Amino acid sequence: MFGIYLKRELSRRKKAALVIAMGLALGIALVITVNSVSAGMNQAQDKVLKSLYGLGTDMTVTKAQSAPKAGSSQGPSFKFGATSSSSSSQSSDRVNTQGGQALASSLVTKVGAQKGVSAAVGALTLNVTKVDGSFTQGKAKSSTTSGSSGSSQQGGPGGGSGGGTSTGQPQVQGGGANFNVNSYSVAGIDVTNQTLGPLSTSKITTGKTFTTTQTNAKVAVVSKSYAKSKKYKVGSTFKISGTKFTVIGIATPNSSESTIDVYLPLKQAQTLGDSKNKVTTIYVKATDSKQIATVKSTIQKNISGTTVTTSADLASTVSGSLSTASNLATSVGKWLSIAVLIAAFLVAALLTSSAVSRRVREFGTLKALGWPSRKVTRQVVGESMVNGLIGGGLGIALGLAAAYTVTAISPKLTAQLGSTSGGGGGMGGGPGGGQGGPGQQATSNTLEIALNAPVSLTTIALAVGLAVTGGLIAGAMGGWRASRMRPADALRSVS
Structure with a gap:
């Protein structure tokens, strides 16, 4: 009886049911669209953070660079030997640590032992400035001038007459120096655990990565862009401070251009940087992603003088259209969704209540025939629930269509990475006036991210x-009004 009556009443009032369903559908569709776009923003932000952090990395531990001592020189120094040859090619490398003050390698074990830490690995970031070129020796030439013969002067035996030429001061002509300056970044990684750290943000597309036995091998993995600029391929060799390294693999970043050009085993990087048993960054993975803030506090408490940076901290350094759009979706979008939902619920409730008012004779007659108030209320709530479910179906369809449209268009968002280094460590005024090493180069990285709008089962x-x-709210108001009607109301409405 309930189902038959429900079907008949909904069929008889198709327009009213459709208006109520569409009101709910628009509110639900907006919620789905905003939630899917917000999820896309989070994914885009994760891509940006992975280019800084590393897959699976929850936080990093660094130490701020100490202030230079008074009178100490922070500028680069290159020394070349003088030779007697007229042209001599010379080359010199300057290697310095980058990304903050060096930490003792023993701290990696200490950090890994903290409560809530799943894994910890250390890495050493270096900046290498290579200067090579040649000196050309100049030649001294003296100039001669013609003199007057009008006077004479006495010389040695036999005397000399004064006419002829006079010789001026010798002058150096030609010669000079022609040098090229090349600066690139090097990361020393723990080859026994490559799931954390700088190399984890890239995949090996040519060659192979390090093996666990190559902890001190003279081998290297280079980034794709650096290999292209230097025309390196697997098997190529190059030197850093006189040490020859062989390229065994070429790495391609997963999401963006990497700020690291060359990857070496950690021990080799420590030797090059004169930083035995030192690291500049400790990459940490937590056992529970929901306890990252607690783990951060534990590390800072137990290991004084360090700076712990989480993904939330890095997120605050991302600017550009990605940040603007994310803030818009998070604040304005959600509040707009809430406002539209409230409006949709109120409209549905008012329309249902109005429909009940127009059915006075119907409900009064039903009560006169013996229907209790609860049965009348159940009838109204049932109709409202069906309207709500129809609205939900339409809303899901509209929301999915909107999310698909956003994904198909894939609007481009830019993200500029703010300063994330633990204290500078940049090279102050290298040859050519350059400021900063790779850690500071990352501060000016501008990435372009395609926006997607994924719809999760949670959103559905x-x-x-x-x-x-929405159906319950509308049904509750309508049912409450219907339950208050008396059988006499039906008799009064009969003409």
Whole structure:
């Protein structure tokens, strides 16, 4: 009886049911769209942070660079030997640590032992400035001038007459220096655990990566862009401070251009940087992603003088259109969704209540025939629930269409990475006036991210829940009004 009556009443009032369903559908569709776009923003931000952090990395531990001592020189120094040859090619490398003050390698073990830490590895970042070129020796030439013969002067035996030429001061002509300056970044990584650290943000597309036995081998993995600029391929060799390294692999960044050009085993990097048993960054993975803030506090408490940076801290350094769009979706979008939902629920409730008012004769007659108030209320709530579910279905369809449109268009967002280094460590005024090493080069990285709008099952479940809620709210108001009607109301409305 309930189902037959429900079907008949909904069929008889198709327009009213459709208006109520469409009102709910628009509110639900907006919620789905905003949630999917917000999820896309989070994914885009994760891509940006992975280019800084590393896959699986939850936080990094660094130490701020100490202030230079008074009178100490922070500038680069290159020394070349003088030779007697007219042209001599010379080359010199300057290697310095980058990304903050060096930490003792023993701290990696200490950090890994903290409560809530799943894994910890150390890495050493270096900046190498290579100067090579040649000196050309100049030649001294003296100039001669013609003199007057009008006077004479006495010389040695036999005397000399004064006419002829006079010789001026010798002058150096030609010669000079022609040098090229090349600066690139080097990261020393723990080859026994490559799931954390700088290399984890890239995949080996040519050759192979390090093996666990190559902890002190003279081998290297280079980034794709650096290999292209230097025309390196697997098997190529190059030197850093006189040490020859062989390229065994070429790495391609997963999400963006990497700020690291060359990857070496950690021990080799420590030797090059004169930083035995030192690291500049400790990469940390937490056992529970929900306890990152607690783990951060534990590390800072137990290991004094260090700076712990989480993904939330890095997120605050991302600017550009990605940040603007993320803030818009998070604040304005969600508040707009809430406002539209409230409006949709109120409209549905008012329309249902108005429909009940127009059915006075119907409900009064039903009560006169013996229907209790609860049965009348159940009838109204049932109709409202069906309207809500129809609205939910339409809302999900509209929301999915909007999310698909955003994904198909894939609007481009830019993200500029702010300063994330633990204290500078940049090279102050290298040859050519350059400021900063790779850590500071990362501060000016501008990435372009394509926006997607993924719709999760959680969002679909939220939409269904909102549809049911809207139906219940509308049904509750309509049912309350219907339950207050008396059989006499039906008799008064009969003409």
